[in-house]
Amino acid sequence: MLTYTFENRGEKPYYQYLYECLRHDIEQGELPAGTKLPSKRSFARQLGLSVMTIESAYEQLMVEGYIYAEEKRGYFVSEMLGQMRYPMQQERPLYQMVQDDSRQQWRMDFTSNQVDRERFPMAIWSRLMREVLSSPSKDVLSPSPPQGIWELRCAIAEHLYHFRGMNVSPEQIVIGAGTEYLYHMLIQLLGRDHVYGIENPGYGKLANIYACNNVAYRFVDLDEQGVSIDSLRAKQVDILHTSPSHHFPTGIVMPISRRQKLLAWAAREENRYIIEDDYDCEFRFGGLPIPTLQSIDANDKVIYLNTFSKSLTPSIRISYMVLPLPLMERFRDKLGFYACTVANFEQYTLAAFLAQGYFEKHINRMRNYYKNQKNEVIALLKKSSLWERVSIYEEDAGLHFLLRIRTDKSDRAIKEDLDKCGIHIRSMADYTHGRKKIQEHTFVINYTALDTEALPEVLEEISRNVL
Amino acid sequence: MLTYTFENRGEKPYYQYLYECLRHDIEQGELPAGTKLPSKRSFARQLGLSVMTIESAYEQLMVEGYIYAEEKRGYFVSEMLGQMRYPMQQERPLYQMVQDDSRQQWRMDFTSNQVDRERFPMAIWSRLMREVLSSPSKDVLSPSPPQGIWELRCAIAEHLYHFRGMNVSPEQIVIGAGTEYLYHMLIQLLGRDHVYGIENPGYGKLANIYACNNVAYRFVDLDEQGVSIDSLRAKQVDILHTSPSHHFPTGIVMPISRRQKLLAWAAREENRYIIEDDYDCEFRFGGLPIPTLQSIDANDKVIYLNTFSKSLTPSIRISYMVLPLPLMERFRDKLGFYACTVANFEQYTLAAFLAQGYFEKHINRMRNYYKNQKNEVIALLKKSSLWERVSIYEEDAGLHFLLRIRTDKSDRAIKEDLDKCGIHIRSMADYTHGRKKIQEHTFVINYTALDTEALPEVLEEISRNVL
Numbered sequence: 016m017l018t019y020t021f022e023n024r025g026e027k028p029y030y031q032y033l034y035e036c037l038r039h040d041i042e043q044g045e046l047p048a049g050t051k052l053p054s055k056r057s058f059a060r061q062l063g064l065s066v067m068t069i070e071s072a073y074e075q076l077m078v079e080g081y082i083y084a085e086e087k088r089g090y091f092v093s094e095m096l097g098q099m100r101y102p103m104q105q106e107r108p109l110y111q112m113v114q115d116d117s118r119q120q121w122r123m124d125f126t127s128n129q130v131d132r133e134r135f136p137m138a139i140w141s142r143l144m145r146e147v148l149s150s151p152s153k154d155v156l157s158p159s160p161p162q163g164i165w166e167l168r169c170a171i172a173e174h175l176y177h178f179r180g181m182n183v184s185p186e187q188i189v190i191g192a193g194t195e196y197l198y199h200m201l202i203q204l205l206g207r208d209h210v211y212g213i214e215n216p217g218y219g220k221l222a223n224i225y226a227c228n229n230v231a232y233r234f235v236d237l238d239e240q241g242v243s244i245d246s247l248r249a250k251q252v253d254i255l256h257t258s259p260s261h262h263f264p265t266g267i268v269m270p271i272s273r274r275q276k277l278l279a280w281a282a283r284e285e286n287r288y289i290i291e292d293d294y295d296c297e298f299r300f301g302g303l304p305i306p307t308l309q310s311i312d313a314n315d316k317v318i319y320l321n322t323f324s325k326s327l328t329p330s331i332r333i334s335y336m337v338l339p340l341p342l343m344e345r346f347r348d349k350l351g352f353y354a355c356t357v358a359n360f361e362q363y364t365l366a367a368f369l370a371q372g373y374f375e376k377h378i379n380r381m382r383n384y385y386k387n388q389k390n391e392v393i394a395l396l397k398k399s400s401l402w403e404r405v406s407i408y409e410e411d412a413g414l415h416f417l418l419r420i421r422t423d424k425s426d427r428a429i430k431e432d433l434d435k436c437g438i439h440i441r442s443m444a445d446y447t448h449g450r451k452k453i454q455e456h457t458f459v460i461n462y463t464a465l466d467t468e469a470l471p472e473v474l475e476e477i478s479r480n481v482l
Numbered sequence: 483m484l485t486y487t488f489e490n491r492g493e494k495p496y497y498q499y500l501y502e503c504l505r506h507d508i509e510q511g512e513l514p515a516g517t518k519l520p521s522k523r524s525f526a527r528q529l530g531l532s533v534m535t536i537e538s539a540y541e542q543l544m545v546e547g548y549i550y551a552e553e554k555r556g557y558f559v560s561e562m563l564g565q566m567r568y569p570m571q572q573e574r575p576l577y578q579m580v581q582d583d584s585r586q587q588w589r590m591d592f593t594s595n596q597v598d599r600e601r602f603p604m605a606i607w608s609r610l611m612r613e614v615l616s617s618p619s620k621d622v623l624s625p626s627p628p629q630g631i632w633e634l635r636c637a638i639a640e641h642l643y644h645f646r647g648m649n650v651s652p653e654q655i656v657i658g659a660g661t662e663y664l665y666h667m668l669i670q671l672l673g674r675d676h677v678y679g680i681e682n683p684g685y686g687k688l689a690n691i692y693a694c695n696n697v698a699y700r701f702v703d704l705d706e707q708g709v710s711i712d713s714l715r716a717k718q719v720d721i722l723h724t725s726p727s728h729h730f731p732t733g734i735v736m737p738i739s740r741r742q743k744l745l746a747w748a749a750r751e752e753n754r755y756i757i758e759d760d761y762d763c764e765f766r767f768g769g770l771p772i773p774t775l776q777s778i779d780a781n782d783k784v785i786y787l788n789t790f791s792k793s794l795t796p797s798i799r800i801s802y803m804v805l806p807l808p809l810m811e812r813f814r815d816k817l818g819f820y821a822c823t824v825a826n827f828e829q830y831t832l833a834a835f836l837a838q839g840y841f842e843k844h845i846n847r848m849r850n851y852y853k854n855q856k857n858e859v860i861a862l863l864k865k866s867s868l869w870e871r872v873s874i875y876e877e878d879a880g881l882h883f884l885l886r887i888r889t890d891k892s893d894r895a896i897k898e899d900l901d902k903c904g905i906h907i908r909s910m911a912d913y914t915h916g917r918k919k920i921q922e923h924t925f926v927i928n929y930t931a932l933d934t935e936a937l938p939e940v941l942e943e944i945s946r947n948v949l
Contacts, residue, residue: 031770034770071769074768074769075769075770078735078769078772079735079737079738079772079773080707080735080736080737080738080739080740080741081737081738093737093738093739094739095738095739095742096739096742096743096746129623129624129625130623135623137615137616140615141612141615141616144611144615145608145612148604148607148608148611149604149608154797155797156596156597156602156795156796156797157596157796157797158596158791158796158797159797192659192663192799192823192824193821193823195820195821195823196659196663196823199666203694203695207696220819223819227670227816227817228670229674240547268545268546268547269547270546270547270548270560271546271547271548271560271562272547272560272561272562272563273547274547275562275563276563279563301541302538302541302542302545303498303501303542305545305546306546324625324821328623329623329624329625329821330621330622330623330624330625330626330825330826330827331825332659332821332822332823332824332825333825349694350694352687352690353662354660354662354791354796354799355799356659356660356662356663356799356823357659357799358797358798358799358800358825358828359797359798360797361825361828
């Protein structure tokens, strides 16, 4: 006779415990297929429980398919596929909760541009977010339209008009959770049967993204004016990634003549496009901002991309792209079913931040801060014993500069030795793929997050290591 | 002699206006390539400006490549590629700012489960977010680690343990901005050379996603127990999408025997996987939650996915997946370079919301609310004149039920006629692809957002239209 005791029930309801006992016995083959279970009434009497309790347990087993009912005949055990090997998961202890130690701590990291929290206008951001969350007029709980909320797209269009000389409509703007995500959208929009061109040297992640998406990509060589048109033609590229206003890591600003040639190259074939990544345009320290390729493109060939992760804080994942109108139509047709990847209230907060002028103020403040930080880092370099064997290549822009070291030691050996001292640094070779002539001994200095108090000692360490 | 007047300068600095004039004349061919510009000193004297102003304008033109300097000889106009056809964009008026009218307003929408803002615990969410933003101990401004922040992954693991009987480690969890984004990650992780299986009938967007990514997918038929193993074999599927706890739109709960067969199918080949989308598991109204496939998988074959967009609010884009450990390693190797797509402070806020028990309370409250709402909608149906010609198919779960209408009118004609009355509804046929036997006259009722005051009139409208 089927019976159970309830001593180990703990805090579970009776019906749940009974369900678990029966389920266990069915899974372990103790109650083989076809076994008739006691009637609810007799089982209730026998176990000293209510008929309701038995019914709830049987119901659950029925929903999950462990037993079935036959009219007027009662409840029977279903066919199982052999014994189940797993333990009842609830019985297993919860995994060991260990602290995540995946983030490596460097003594000094020349590869990161992470910024102090003090630099971010947290009080304003918090207040705007609070206002957004409590505003009954904003549909902060509705799903965002696929391209992002209208207010943010308007604010971005207005920003681009005043600060980048670009005349675009909010209808051309697509918001996404980070530039990498937008690259995925672009692959889907432009198609996989094209060859994507990546600047060489250049930003390393792009090749990873195209490789992971099984899309053909080729490295396009740069000369001293930026992307070489000859290389572009030789590699038969269809879609080119480029950062003409300030190339990473070389710092090249593409001159107008090369820009014209690039646009002419794109205009020549229907499937050619230029993806203009304007990632750090906000940070030019002297003169006017460099005009975008997008703003001089007369043939709808330039897709403009930018991100707030660099200009605001990397913890905010909001990027956007401006599509030429014909591509925008294709986007709506083909990709309009995708939900926007950025939370609504974050979009509203950023829209307010832009529209109320806080972004402009923030950028001005950061530009000053970065300029001072760069000057301080360079001043410390000049004071260090490293100075006699280095040259600095810096544009009046961007969040990094180049440091050329006169040494006979290989770049790799230098990096490995510095690594052992807790100093993380990358050289031009790390951003260059398979070119014969590599700029040797040229290191990329991301200076914005460097601790200037600890820097003199680190520079002496480097000085000792480059010999 | 080159000269300019400054009457139309407006509020621009002199150097910027002069730069724009020179640039314009170079672009229009008025100053052809090779033209020697006046020396800074003589130009300054002639225009009545400081040498510094001329220098700044020349500097900007040099950076952008419009002119070049030759030592001891002076400044010369660079070679242009013909005249540039574009107007100075700043001169053009800003695009017409029109209000976005893309969101269609329905009188009643049976296809949406959007929830009132009153249902979301906005005050608690706001408070937690405020705490996160002002907490100095949280690195809310650092970039999130690729899988998402550790605290949130711990909170999710704990939640899954207590409420889904799943014993997973935070190390297996990957956070992403929406389930669609995670599907993209899975395509990259599992590979494009596999055949993905989609339940038929089923959730329509999946086919769109695979089509946009040029990945082979096939529709797998369901029988009354869910995914048919025969169909799975016949279609030579490698990776199956399924929602065994509550299938959309049929409402099928997959019985244990079928689950076992499915797991056995997956275990048979190395490249077979099951993607278990547990999208509305929180909303079972009676009995215990249905155990997940993941929890009875002994062979690392199940990838579990869930989202907070359904259970919290669609404006929050946070989803997650639990990868079997071997796949997790592959993820770190192959996709670890991607930045997490969810803002850090949102992740921290959700982590606190989960860890402090608010999520559980919210779900309990929503479960009651939905149950009452469903009962009310069904009660109104019973009172309407539609009732005599319909049957309801409802599981004790989920955010929709099925309404079978006895009529001779085609589903398409019904939908079109209702559309004209501002009533948006979808039938089973909209979720079914190329099967001969389609459940005709079966409509999907997403009931959670229905306005019960307006419903009686709408039901009479439907009643008139189905004849």
